[in-house]
Amino acid sequence: MTTVDHLRQVRLGNLRTVLLALVDRPGSRADLAARTGLTKATLSNLAEPLLAGGILVEEPATLAGMGRPSKPLRFHPAGPVAVGAEINVSHLAVETLGLDGATLERRLVPADMRKATADEVLDRIAGLIREVTGGSERTVLGAGLAIPGVVHEGTIVRAPNLPEFVGERLAERLGERTGLDVQLDNEANLAALAHLWPRHLAGEDFVHVTADVGIGAGVVLGGEVYRGVSGFAGELGHVVIERNGIRCTCGSRGCVERYAGLDVILREAGRRRLDSLRKALEAGDPRAAAAVRTAGEALGVGIATLMNLFDVPTVVLGGSYAVLYDHLREAVQSELDGRVLAGGERHTRLLASPLGEFAVVRGAAGLITRRAVQQPERLFA
Amino acid sequence: MTTVDHLRQVRLGNLRTVLLALVDRPGSRADLAARTGLTKATLSNLAEPLLAGGILVEEPATLAGMGRPSKPLRFHPAGPVAVGAEINVSHLAVETLGLDGATLERRLVPADMRKATADEVLDRIAGLIREVTGGSERTVLGAGLAIPGVVHEGTIVRAPNLPEFVGERLAERLGERTGLDVQLDNEANLAALAHLWPRHLAGEDFVHVTADVGIGAGVVLGGEVYRGVSGFAGELGHVVIERNGIRCTCGSRGCVERYAGLDVILREAGRRRLDSLRKALEAGDPRAAAAVRTAGEALGVGIATLMNLFDVPTVVLGGSYAVLYDHLREAVQSELDGRVLAGGERHTRLLASPLGEFAVVRGAAGLITRRAVQQPERLFA
DNA sequence: CCTCATTCGTTCAATGCTTGAACTTAGTGC
DNA sequence: GCACTAAGTTCAAGCATTGAACGAATGAGG
Structure with missing residues (x-):
């Protein structure tokens, strides 16, 4: 790894710091500089590609107090979104989530999974994902998929309540149907994640x-x-x-x-x-x-x-x-x-x-928005 | 943090990588470069201050095979050492350990701690430490101190078998007596560490x-x-x-x-x-x-x-x-x-x-040598 | 309306460590 | 002696942050 690569890593790390601060709340360049410990110069520099890439927007200047008014930055209202999906024993659910942590669309449909084949389930999930993403032109960063079972390296290794799914690589199969990058994980892990990202509980x-x-x-x-x-x-x-x-x-x-x-x-x-x-x-x-x-x-x-x-x-x-x-x-x-x-x-x-029945899907979607923030290079695809 | 600081961090990280490779086994600059993934140029550069500082020595060239013979680098036999100490219910123990993981001196003395005051115990430990470090001119990096109790932020918060020690800050008190930087930790943690550093079990x-x-x-x-x-x-x-x-x-x-x-x-x-x-x-x-x-x-x-x-x-x-x-x-x-x-x-x-009754003191000393390798700036004091 | 104070945002030279290629050094084999 | 091989060294190139200076945009006060 060359020194230039190391410096690029530093930049990505700073980009992540800035995005994390913005998940917390919007702020002007000067405000963000103060909150992240970076300089105003660096902040101008980092914000530039995020604005150009449609990840952030600059709001009109707020007229408050003395001095030159600040122009707050926030996540673009038409910026990228993530999808969360959940397969459970008695229902399916999907949700779309913005980088700012706002829920956009939700569906929860009862369904008895024990009587369904993997193909049927994936078709229904893919349909629901199309429903919640279809109406919009916003970039979809990927999908998190929650299942009630143990997942190791993308494979379901244990699922006492969905025995048919053991050994399956559901992420790839849903990816094929939706064209999305799909991440599979256990529902307990994702429910926990929902309490941690984007807001700490x-x-x-x-x-x-x-x-x-x-x-x-x-x-x-x-x-x-x-x-x-x-x-x-x-x-x-x-x-x-x-x-x-x-x-x-x-x-x-x-x-x-x-x-x-x-x-x-x-x-x-x-x-x-x-x-x-x-x-x-x-x-x-x-x-x-x-x-x-x-x-x-x-x-x-x-x-x-x-x-x-x-x-x-x-x-x-x-x-x-x-x-x-x-x-x-x-x-x-x-x-x-x-x-x-x-x-x-x-x-x-x-x-x-406090999250109710949508905790798991929210965590599944959060898996994707969180990854995008932690690896900001993903936002410039 | 300026870019220059970031680059210094990169250098320290590489220094750590090289030292870790050397803990595994000695090697020439070329060999270390191959093992760490760094270039020969960088390795020459990193080795220079380690040799100048007496941390490493260059062995005479080994005459093996074709090409210019390599001059292996290894930890200096008179380089810095760390001390491990253990206070237990029925005994006290100390050990000195080199950066290469070699044990230099050991003492284990039976003693009933339940009848002793903290001052008496610390005096005896300090005496044992003087015994094992006194004969040599080698720099002492610090001491790890193991106790059968829960330690949090340097304070003993629970010690069912040594109730007199609860609330004490033993590290500071032993530090005063020995002039060393003392790190206090739980014996179970240190016994585990002994199986992980300097050699993985x-x-x-x-x-x-x-x-x-x-x-x-x-x-x-x-x-x-x-x-x-x-x-x-x-x-x-x-x-x-x-x-x-x-x-x-x-x-x-x-x-x-x-x-x-x-x-x-x-x-x-x-x-x-x-x-x-x-x-x-x-x-x-x-x-x-x-x-x-x-x-x-x-x-x-x-x-x-x-x-x-x-x-x-x-x-x-x-x-x-x-x-x-x-x-x-x-x-x-x-x-x-x-x-x-x-x-x-x-x-x-x-x-x-396989470590027997010296596992805990070895872990205590290892705490110090490990810290020195992970934070190589400590070696240039 | 003009000037000053104030804050926001931008410009720019300086900085330093790893790299890879070219080079030097120090051996072996014939 | 000469070719060959591998170890170790030299050196210019490359990039993101910084801090200070600067430009921009507003409110307050006269």
Whole structure:
């Protein structure tokens, strides 16, 4: 690598810094210089190709205070967008996201994936993507694709609820249908990413926990989703809380999933759907409340173990757990208080995700916008 | 940061690359250029100040084959050294280590720390450090200090077996006594580091597990010891394996430590010391074997949980567990086989540490030599 | 309307490390 | 001695940031 290459890397790094500052909020060259620590001269220089390339726009001067008025820069309203897509057991979803973090279009359609072939699913997803991108002339940076399974190097290596997809390379197949650069990832990881990009919810390090059929944790360390060497990191569902406990489909015994999975909660509560459970809880049904509390205790033990290993102070409960948050919190927190070693005084923060059912697709789209910002050379294609 | 500063960073990065290659093995400028991917011109340039500064020496030309003979570069035999020191419940230890990874001097002295004040301990450690460094004129880069407790930002925040030390800033106090730059860290982290630097034992990612009074895991991710946000990462001893199990001193129930700690093993085996247990095992004592096997089962459950969360393929058993390895392995591996999800086919590698009782001090010294190589500007002081 | 103060944005010379090619050095083989 | 080979050295070229000076655009005050 020549010195010239190194200097180009420096430039790309500065470009990234500037774009990150702009994701936070718009600002004039002078403001951005102050926020990034770069000089005004550098900022003028860096902004030039971004404006020429249609990534940013210069707004008309704002007339405020003394001195020459500043012309704020912001992401171009007709600039590039990213697509997020989600294949789940009971639904498909897509979303388009701008570089500024604004959601443009959304679709969520119920569908029973267990009865569908991979081709049918991909066709439907491709159709939905066409729907949300078709009307506009904006450049599409790529698509993130979320699935409920473990992904390693682009291949699905485990998907207990979508066994037909194991071994598939869905990204390539969706890429062929849409002409887009597609990135495949696990839904738990992407839900976690949605809480981190483009806006931070929980500071630097946190764990995002969701339940559908299984229980997945997305672990965020140092601002990055931690995936492990083969994509299996954060398998909270198979943390053992009773070594001679209930047999699990994974071959082990006493996995958290067998005590705190959504299917278990519904069964114990005598309900068939999350919505019905929620209503029962609101109506004060004692059986429903007991089922959720019992699950919360098991979940709390598992999360405590996770926190003692990762030493991460914050836990975000998402998906179904966010819906049940009010009835889960106390049991989970109580286990954490009794079991997490924590730093000096016990500080464990438990939050409910505010993102609702679109967290996963939003994370999938965020994967793409984030990559574009982190590798700004992608914006000049 | 000016462009000139960036270029200086590039130079320091290249210096680091070259030093890392030399830690691996000596080599001529041409050989190092080939191994690092830099050019011969750059290598000549980088080597010059290292030779002038007495960090490296040029060996006489080796006469091998055709062409101009090469003059290999290696770390100067009278170059800088680092000190490692360990305070433990039952002993103190120190070691000096060269940049090339060679151990120069070692001391290990039994001592009951529970009866000693911090001042007494520090005086003794300082005395040992003088012993191992006094005879030589070599520059001392600093000292690593290992303690059996959780360290966060230089302060001991938890030390169940050395309660007197909690809240202390031992690094500064030892620094005053020795005139050295002292780095304090947890013994489990440093034992793990010893398996990673200066020579790799287990590839990229692994977990190193030791037992003394408690059970600690040093987690190595991406070539770095993972410490968590407040130094509590890898608290394997307090992973729960039976949520309604035995009460633990930490306030929780069913912690691995209560089933697989060294004190538990010795008690169940009816022995008082590790050495006596080892002899009993060699003699085929069935009670001893059963105690170790039972502990191995509990340890295996805890490690399986750890592996499902971190997705790290390799586990190194160190300290007392390395001594008991032959009798532990089967039970641990069996739990791992039944419980770890792993990548596709189940690949979990279980190893015994080859480093023996000096692993921790070696890691402590390695902390300093590693820092010197990673921040080569420190070598030109 | 003019001038001053103020802030925004632009221009420009200086800076230094790696590179690759050409060159020098120091051996072997015949 | 001469050709050959490989190690090590010399040197001009190349580029993004900086800081200071400069130009531009406004408000305040007379």
